[in-house]
Amino acid sequence: MNRFEVKHVPEDFLVRECVAVRLVQQEVATHQFWLLRKCGYTTMEAVRGIADELGVPEGSVGYCGLKDEDGVTEQLISIPITIPVDAVKRLEVREGSRWYYVQPYGFGDAALRVGQMEGNSFKIILRNLEGRHLDGFFARKKINFMFLNYFDTQRFGVPGGPHHSHLVGAAMTNGDWDDARQKLIELNSPESRLAANWSGASRDFFFQLDGRVRSFFPAAYASFMWNNELAGLVDATAMEGIHRMTVDGIDFTYLDDTSATAGVLSARYELPIKRYSFEDHAVARSASVRATVAQTVIEVAGRADDEYFQGRKRVELSFFLPSGSYATAAVRQLALQIA
Template identity: 40%
Template sequence: MEKLLLERAGRIHLNRGGGCRAGSSPGPGRAARSSSPPAAPDLGESPMPMPLLKVRPEDFRVTEVLGLPTASRAASTHTYLRLWKNGVTTHEALGGLAAALGVAAQDTAAAGLKDEDGVTEQYISVRGLLSDRDLERANAAGRSPGGDRIWRVSAHATGTAALRTGVLDGNHFQLVVRGLDEAAAAALDEGPGRHQHFFVNYYDTQRFGVPGGPKQTHLIGRALLAGDEEAAFRLLRRSGSAEGARALVHEGTAEEFWRLLDPRVPVFYRCADASYAWNAQVRALLTEVVGGARVAHMDRDGIPYAFATARDVVPALLALRPELDYVRYRWTDGSCVRSTAARPTVLQTHITVSGVGPDELHPGRFAATISFFLPSGGYATTAVHQWFLQMFGAESATREDAAPSQDGANPQDGATAVPAGSTIA
């Protein structure tokens, strides 16, 4: 079947630039999206444009999967809510919820961080037992961001503990891939409806910065770990994140600023440094195990990656080293706690293809709907990027030019090329 796909699709070029926004960056950190969809990429003589993700928020849907123990209201200390959001990060929604309810930010919690540029649903917890009136007040606040930036909550259940990272089962994704040419659309339409896919479990680019901004969350974290709060503050001011915007107007010292934040935010930056180090480990391992023409080396938004260009390469990595240790940081009992855990080097999923047809937003091009499940910690767009790369070969990663939008905006400010990363804890 792989041969059939290659014959149908010919040479497919993917753009490897363009940042992708995910909830794993702590703040909104960007201007509002343009209402105009990007134009189909102009690739001259190239037979295949780069696939586009997130042309519209509803093109990227994420539903959290979590087995959540509950208790009777009489025995409970926490309320569990279902958070629906579009255009805001999980951190931003939690902050708005806490402010609306008049509770401390640390009284709200989530099991994972969800993408900003999409329609996402997840569970959150709030200390205390909330009433219907509390939820009405919260949802009034959730409508206040305006435009397509909105969130709302609904009651789910009650229980005896706050949510925490590490308990999430995973996420289900339903994505629309746009801008395909006829050969690629035919390959997807006439190929199998369900694809088994192994991919390297990289932290994707949104882990390291917001769209259009420098990818430097790991550098901020590294400075914090070194005790240099002033250097971390200077980097943060240039980051384009929500915290960066606050830092730009802060009139006190760097030390005072970091103490003003929800303590989970500085912990996020420390985790980003650990994520960068883990990526380097698995990248070196893949290069050592395979190397040669079957590994494509790329620098995307300043973050280096190495990807397999054939389907049999990644299972070989899995057989050799199924896990690598990584360092993680958590805010626990009033302090930042460092620990070590194992992270899978490779993830497996099944990608279902449906709805292949004309792309109504890009005349002459085609779109396809794909859906799949990833365990906690997996990034959806690195899965999709590697899937295309393995199907269509190394040449799919060679193109450098980015797709302009209709209003001339950078594609990082709207639709995103498949190679840029996205999601999600």
């Protein structure tokens, strides 16, 4: 696989959440909407900081989806209308290369909720390319692209830590709360510090967390199991062009040809996925489905000499993905197709 660079600097990976919200006049609004721009913070970490600064419960700051800390991301958040606008305007944190701040967006009559968004727009710079790539694969202005719709490694951990969020979730669903808290401590995530400092029962630690944070870990477990199902489908469907790789401790089975990926789509366009939630302090299970293959149109621009890698090239890719699909998973499969 070609060793081009992704996320060489945070500004190389721009993400903007896409969600359609109805705006109302401030006089009849129940919530105010703000655009949260951040770098180096997870969504949950930034929301926790915003809630602390405003003196409101974490759950009262609404959001639609989780955005990586490893890049520059933009997403809407909702805050109760009872919080003075001037207090929100002052929200800005800068800690070295890590930062976040908010910009006014409008007013609404409902809080934002997880899963409400339509998808995400991406603008990504690939670096350290050979000149032949700009004359070959990236010579086209638009690329029709299909890729296996894996949950990517961000689902299972943060940079610099073991990617074991699914193990936390597995322990939670099995009711092994001490093991779940210990595995969370080992993740090196913002929540790890909270778990390490907790002095009470492990079960109580998880149930005092914001419900959206608590649900993330069993969701990661469900995602891990679904990835295994998709890998098995690829093995059963494809005859050639199969590539196996391990990224941050997570195994993937990829294909190096779009037509082969289309074959997976033809065989099974979706696979079932389990959903876990905790109601009345007990685990509840439900069923859903997820598309096996995602499709997008990649717009190619910004072809130039790479200012970071002497003698190499860079290119900028812009595309939209539906909610739940990962740009890094798309780029990883794209790398297999660049001859």
